[in-house]
Amino acid sequence: MNTLLIADLHLSEQEPAITAGFLRFLREDAVHAESLYILGDFFDYWIGDDDPNPLHTKIAQALNELQQKGIPCYFIHGNRDFLLGSRFARESGLILLPQEKVLELYGKRILILHGDTLCTDDIGYQQYRQRVHTPWIQRLFLLLPLFIRLKIAAKMRAGSQYANRQKSELIMDVNQQAVIEHFEKYQADWMIHGHTHRPAIHDVHMGDKTVRRGVLGAWHHQGSMFKVTETSIELISFPF
DSSP, X not given: OOEEEEOOOOBOTTOHHHHHHHHHHHHHTGGGSSEEEEOSOOBSOOOOTTOOOHHHHHHHHHHHHHHHTTOXXXXXXXXXXXXXXXHHHHHHTOEEOOSEEEEEETTEEEEEEOXXXXXXXXXXXXXXXXXHTOHHHHHHHHHSOHHHHHHHHHHHHHHHHHHHHHXXXXXXXXXXXXXXXXXXXXXXXXXXXXXXXXOEXXXXXXXXXXXXXXXXXXXXXSEEEEEEOSSOEEEEEEOO
């Protein structure tokens, strides 16, 4: 048996190939797993569980079918879909997790998270993140009419894309000290995250101990997953 982890699909109606690739992944890969973990930015944006987007209904139905086969699906919020809430979780069968979670898998301690909290050199983003995770701001936003939320989300995405073009690649990657602090805090053997869209496996040296950090790729042109088994942890890319 195996456990699968994915992130950064950025599902949207504008990218039907990614949606089709994810549905195929559920049918052909996830159906053989013990469990599936989605580590954020599952959707390109999320303006509330009351959004009647037909894509959300399609995805919820597909996830429910997976759950009915006895395969639980867990979800950690990303920076694009941090407002995904309990209503969609009930409709889809998703099990919502905190932003950082340690898994005990096949004798290994694996810390999973979206990854944006590791990018501490990007001070502007971290300030933005703190604002939008303020509970009263989220409540106020969700009280707005749907069409206004859509306009705000579009404006925020455009602003984020512009800001990212002005930043260096180094600033938008993880901070190594933040990585080490997370390993020390959780006493993990592995860390797996997404967010940076830089798929790789890195050795992290901590004194006489070497731990590993795995980064999932974004589903722009192909799928990306980690497969964890009793004998290995593999980063796998695959066509849609």
